[in-house]
Amino acid sequence: MRTQVAIIGGGPSGLLLSQLLHQKGIDTVVLERKTKDYVLGRIRAGILETGFVDLMREAGVSDRMDKECFVHDGTVISFGDTEFSINFKDLTGSHVVVYGQTEVTRDLYDAREAMDGKIVFNTDNVTIHGADTDTPFVTYTTDGAEHRIDCDYIAGCDGFHGVSRQTIPLTVRREYEKLYPFGWLGVLSETPPVHEELIYACSDRGFALCSMRNENLSRYYIQCSLSDSPEDWTDAAFWTELKRRIPAKYAEKLVTGPSIEKSIAPLRSFVTEPMRWGRLFLCGDAAHIVPPTGAKGLNTAASDIHYLYNGLVQFYEEADREGIDRYSEKALARIWKAERFSWSTTNLLHRFPYQNEFDLKMQRADIDFLRDNREAQSVFAQNYVGLPY
Numbered sequence: 001m002r003t004q005v006a007i008i009g010g011g012p013s014g015l016l017l018s019q020l021l022h023q024k025g026i027d028t029v030v031l032e033r034k035t036k037d038y039v040l041g042r043i044r045a046g047i048l049e050t051g052f053v054d055l056m057r058e059a060g061v062s063d064r065m066d067k068e069c070f071v072h073d074g075t076v077i078s079f080g081d082t083e084f085s086i087n088f089k090d091l092t093g094s095h096v097v098v099y100g101q102t103e104v105t106r107d108l109y110d111a112r113e114a115m116d117g118k119i120v121f122n123t124d125n126v127t128i129h130g131a132d133t134d135t136p137f138v139t140y141t142t143d144g145a146e147h148r149i150d151c152d153y154i155a156g157c158d159g160f161h162g163v164s165r166q167t168i169p170l171t172v173r174r175e176y177e178k179l180y181p182f183g184w185l186g187v188l189s190e191t192p193p194v195h196e197e198l199i200y201a202c203s204d205r206g207f208a209l210c211s212m213r214n215e216n217l218s219r220y221y222i223q224c225s226l227s228d229s230p231e232d233w234t235d236a237a238f239w240t241e242l243k244r245r246i247p248a249k250y251a252e253k254l255v256t257g258p259s260i261e262k263s264i265a266p267l268r269s270f271v272t273e274p275m276r277w278g279r280l281f282l283c284g285d286a287a288h289i290v291p292p293t294g295a296k297g298l299n300t301a302a303s304d305i306h307y308l309y310n311g312l313v314q315f316y317e318e319a320d321r322e323g324i325d326r327y328s329e330k331a332l333a334r335i336w337k338a339e340r341f342s343w344s345t346t347n348l349l350h351r352f353p354y355q356n357e358f359d360l361k362m363q364r365a366d367i368d369f370l371r372d373n374r375e376a377q378s379v380f381a382q383n384y385v386g387l388p389y
């Protein structure tokens, strides 16, 4: 088989790139290790920057999102005995959109299948060959048979545990990582959200987040120990702990219910440089990871796809390599700013095991300055709604 762009990974990054390129008549094949149902079974975040929304519109897959999403003009932040709102619309003129990543992925699969997009599921042993040559190809096995795809370019959209990043030699690759000493225990419940906006809370017991997917589907998180497992937490224990970490006026009206999903995610900051090696481009989680505090995971994948999509179109339509030659530079410039924001908000809103009384005073001073200073809130808001591509 031959294609123009071989895409490894059928998550949001790979599917969005495939759909965008298809619209421009550029042929792709998506190789996905799992089944479609498995991919759609993953519960991930739900905050979209307007840049992502624009990309979905450009890809022609925004109809359901436009009908079902919720525009959020701000967020609530509470810290100990203080609580305040940050008004994105007032400070930036922009907003974010609440629409689950699962729904984004579902819409992309529906569009790809409606256009007979080539997606191969259950691929094993995906291997990238000759990425540093002018004749790269990818091999993989399905149902015991080996297959080969010759291509012009390879997009590594296979997430943090994929093969693409590992294909770049360690003599070329530089990795930057920070691990956090806690995780997030997340619960999805078919209950009405406790508040119309998200609530980021930090109490002396740790971080909590109140979010949602729709008017009867809520998403909650509490900071937990890395030694915890979901089975250690009954629903009742989760709800009790959540109520102890959010302001009483919300805790009193919190509607609890059975968890329909319960999971723990570790928090990590990670970036690999460069995001290109020869004819291999890394996108999304394959190249970088952020702690979820800043809601940047999907949104950093979006800007990678924006840069790579436009660079590939520039190449195929104008024989101009400028966009793909500058892909890594452009993507990383925005990625590091998102990494900073995610790291900063994680430090601001979590309790760390080693904090002493001085550290706690510094954290509270940061919060008070954010509460009282419009310019500080403007910086927060600009980062949260998304810095320019």
Ligand code: APR
Residues within 6 Å of the ligand: 008, 009, 010, 011, 012, 013, 014, 031, 032, 033, 034, 039, 044, 045, 101, 123, 126, 157, 158, 159, 160, 161, 162, 163, 283, 284, 285, 286, 297, 298, 299, 301
């Ligand atoms: N071969 C083929 N497919 C693979 C391989 C492989 N060797 N390894 C991983 N994959 C697939 C995974 O099964 C997954 O469906 O690649 C896909 C990668 O998808 P994501 O991990 O969702 O990464 P990405 O598409 O970049 O989306 C980033 O997802 O993890 C969240 O918080 C993250 O919101 C962000 C978004």
Ligand code: PHB
Residues within 6 Å of the ligand: 044, 045, 046, 047, 198, 209, 211, 212, 219, 292, 293, 294, 295
């Ligand atoms: C979510 O709704 O899952 C969510 C929202 C905001 C975050 C992280 C996760 O910062």
